[in-house]
Amino acid sequence: MDLRQLRYFCAVVREGHFGRAAASLGIAQPPLTRQIQNLERRLGIELLHRTQKKFEVTQAGLLLYERARRLLDGADQAVDDVRRLGSGETGRLTVGFAPSNAFTLLPPVVTRFRSAYPDVELELRQLTTSNLVTSLESGSLDVALLRPPLSSRSLQIVTLIREPFLALVPSTHRLAARRAMQLRQFAGEPFVMYSRAGLPLLHARVMDMCRRAHFSPRIVQYADQIHTVAGFVDAGLGVAIAPSTVTRFNMPGLRILQIAETPVPLAMAMAWRTGTATGLVRNFTRIAREAAAAWQAAQPREAA
Amino acid sequence: MDLRQLRYFCAVVREGHFGRAAASLGIAQPPLTRQIQNLERRLGIELLHRTQKKFEVTQAGLLLYERARRLLDGADQAVDDVRRLGSGETGRLTVGFAPSNAFTLLPPVVTRFRSAYPDVELELRQLTTSNLVTSLESGSLDVALLRPPLSSRSLQIVTLIREPFLALVPSTHRLAARRAMQLRQFAGEPFVMYSRAGLPLLHARVMDMCRRAHFSPRIVQYADQIHTVAGFVDAGLGVAIAPSTVTRFNMPGLRILQIAETPVPLAMAMAWRTGTATGLVRNFTRIAREAAAAWQAAQPREAA
DNA sequence: GCCTTCAATACCTTCTGGGTATCGACAATG
DNA sequence: CATTGTCGATACCCAGAAGGTATTGAAGGC
Known part of the structure; x- marks a missing residue:
């Protein structure tokens, strides 16, 4: 079976006229006549009963017309659905995220993606x-x-945002007004530190900053979430260093200062399997980049 | 959309191997590879994710596979149904018949047709x-x-059977042993005649025979069915002339004689609209011819 | 490290589908 | 009654697509 012939046949039946049918198909009349003849020959059945100059559709032709229309509709629908799935307008996408961005980058990305691709089933997993x-x-x-960093040859990584590190002091601290x-002004200060187990990367980064500033922090408290650290500083337990996310917290006893040494910012990245070319992933990464740019653009006025 | 490409794609997915798929399709591997590439290009979607030497079916490909299989099945089914309808293996056929053959030719024809084409809806109308x-x-x-006869330019007529006319006498009649x-031996005999209203053709034919034999029948009784006429003769009311159907009746008081003049036999025919080329009619007329031949073949040993 | 396997590519041939010109037949119309 | 217009069918040509053969390139198995 050939869908082209079915399409042609349907046009002839619908128009009841070879010339008009050919015009509606955008072809000339002779090829149309020939295709219908081919179709009849292939089926071995008379679909149109020709009575010199005019024709009438036979019973078999009428049946074929019904079936053909449904087949053609089905084919169009299938193409459409496959295109939508392939282009990432529909389907199911599983997104993983670290606890550290549950309250930062994730919400705007998800919101943006949901509104752009409402038909995609989005599954989120914190790991x-x-x-x-x-x-x-x-x-x-x-x-x-x-x-980042992460090392895997099979993964594609793109940095989305870079958060500068800021210094946190209680409002009662001597540096609070600065x-x-x-x-090095934090040398000897009571220090609130990220737990090595809960936030190994932040722990390492902050320890490294202190080491570069030639002092070892006098740690008086550990915490394993950024906002917990900020909370301890807010409560006056000590000072701390945190990524600029902290400017989003509303803590009255907390003062946020820029760090003169401007440490390498804390990056947030997005990763996916190299070679994954599904539209879903392509669309998600595009949306994530847009959301990150918007987030980044909204940040500096507080962190600058 | 092109069903060929869908068929090829399904084969590739089913076999999981271009070479085997090509073999199962009866084509070489390179054209198959190209057709799949064309299909992907046309859809703008990656259906098979190639990872050097091997491939895996993408989500979109899997969806297309499901849809394509259903489409292909639907197309095959449609072709099959149309063929059956067009070839007269299915559908609805309306057959008309005269009262005169309700008990002669019609039953064997209908029986034969029903067993040959059980899926055809057969509607019978006595008119x-x-x-x-x-x-x-x-x-x-x-x-x-x-x-016959009947005159209509738009109808095709085929004579199915020819029944010779026979003479009927009661078993007590002087000719009963012949x-x-x-x-002319019926001149003056009490005669049982077909009513002009009920069986105009038989009435005319018998009257004509008598006229050709130079006598006018002394009609003592009219009847409007052949078996009623035979019944009256069986009851001893008189003699009659009837088509050979009467040999099928089982009447002890009835004797059946051949007529020396061998009048033109009574024909039974079949008619349909010229130009009607539907398989149903073609099949029915073929079956009717076969049934008539069989009926005719069973007749002579009694009527000879 | 060599050989096999599998899909992709290059190149050629054939056949199918579409286009133009034209025919033949019917129908409407003056 | 002749003429003209309409409609499907036919004849012929051309372009493009589909299939075939030979070959390549890259992985994977021994």
């Missing part, structure tokens, strides 16, 4: 960074939001 | 000869069994 990587590699995640400070 | 003709011409009948007789 540790190492689990994110293995899940991405095994294919149980399509894409993940996580913190706009900026130097890291 | 007068003139109504048969007008119904055929108007299209409300597809085919009819009737007695095998044959001459028509």
Whole structure:
């Protein structure tokens, strides 16, 4: 069977006239006549009963017309659905994210994606960074939001945003009125630190900053979430260093200062399996980039 | 959309291997590769994700596979149904018949047709000869069994059987022991005659025979069915002339003789609209011819 | 490290589908 | 009654697509 011939036949039946049917199909009349003849020959059935100059549709022709219309509609629908699925307008996308961005980048990305692709079923999974990587590699995640660095030849990584590090002091602190400070001014200060287990990357980064500033922090408290650290500083337990996300917290006893040394910012990235060319992932990464740019653009006025 | 490409794609997905798929399709591998590429290009979607040497079916490809299989099945089914309808293996056929053959030719024809084409819906209508003709011409009948002659340019007529006329006498009649007789021997005999209203053709034919034999029948009784006429003769009311159907009746008091003049036999014919080329009519007329031949073949040993 | 396997590519041939010109037949119309 | 217009069918030509053969390039198995 050939859908072209069915399409032609339907046009002839619908128009009741070879010339008009040919015009509606955008072809000339002779090829149309021939295709109908071919169709009849192939089926071995008379579909149109010719009575010199005019024709009438036979019973068999009428049946074929009904069936053909349904087939053609089905074919169009199938093409449409496959295109939508392939282009990522529909389907199911599993997104992994680290706890660290549950309250930062994730919400705007998800919101933006949902409104752009309402027909996509979005599944969100909070995992540790190492689990994110293995899940991405095994294919149980399509894409993940996580913190670099990460080393995996099979994953594609794009940095979405870079958060500068800021210094946190209680409002009662001697530096509270300043706009900026130097890291060595925290030497000997009671220090609120990220737990090595809960936030290994932040722990390492902050420890490294202190080391570069030639002092070892006098740690008086550990916490394993950024906003917990900020909360301890707010409560006056000590000072801390945190990514600019903290400017989003509303804590009356907290003062936020710029760091003169401007440490390498804390990056947030997005990763997916290299070679994954599905429209879903393509669309999600585009949306994520847009959301990150918007987020980044909204940040500086507070963090600058 | 092109069904060929869908068929090829399904084969590739089913076999999971271009070479085997090509073999199962009866084509070489390179054209198959190209067709799949064309299909992907036309849809603008990656259906098979190639990873050097092997490939895996994408989500979109899987969806297309499901849809394509249903489309292909639907197309095959449609072709099959149309073929069956067009070839007369299915559908609805309206057959008209005259009262005169309700008990002769019609039953074997219908039986034979039913067993040959059990899926055809057969509608039988008993009508007068003139109504048969007008119904055929108007299209409300597809085919009819009737007695010639009839004149209609738009109808195709085929004679199915020819029944010789026979003479009927009661077993007490002076001719009862003879095998044959001459028509003039019925001159003056009490005669059972077909009513002009009920069986105009038989009435005319018998009257004509008598006229050709130079006598006018002394009619003592009219009847409007053949078996009623035979019944009256069986009861001893008189003699009669009847078509060979009467040999099928089992009447102890009835003797059947051949007529020396061998009048032109009584024909039974079949008619349909010229130009009607539907498989149903073609099949029915073929079956009717076969049934008539069988009926005719079973006749002579009694009527000879 | 060599050989096999599998899809992709290059190139050629054939056949199918579409286009133009024209025919033949019917129908309407003056 | 002749003429003209309409409609489907036919004849012929051309372009493009589909299939075939030979070959390549890259992985994977021994």
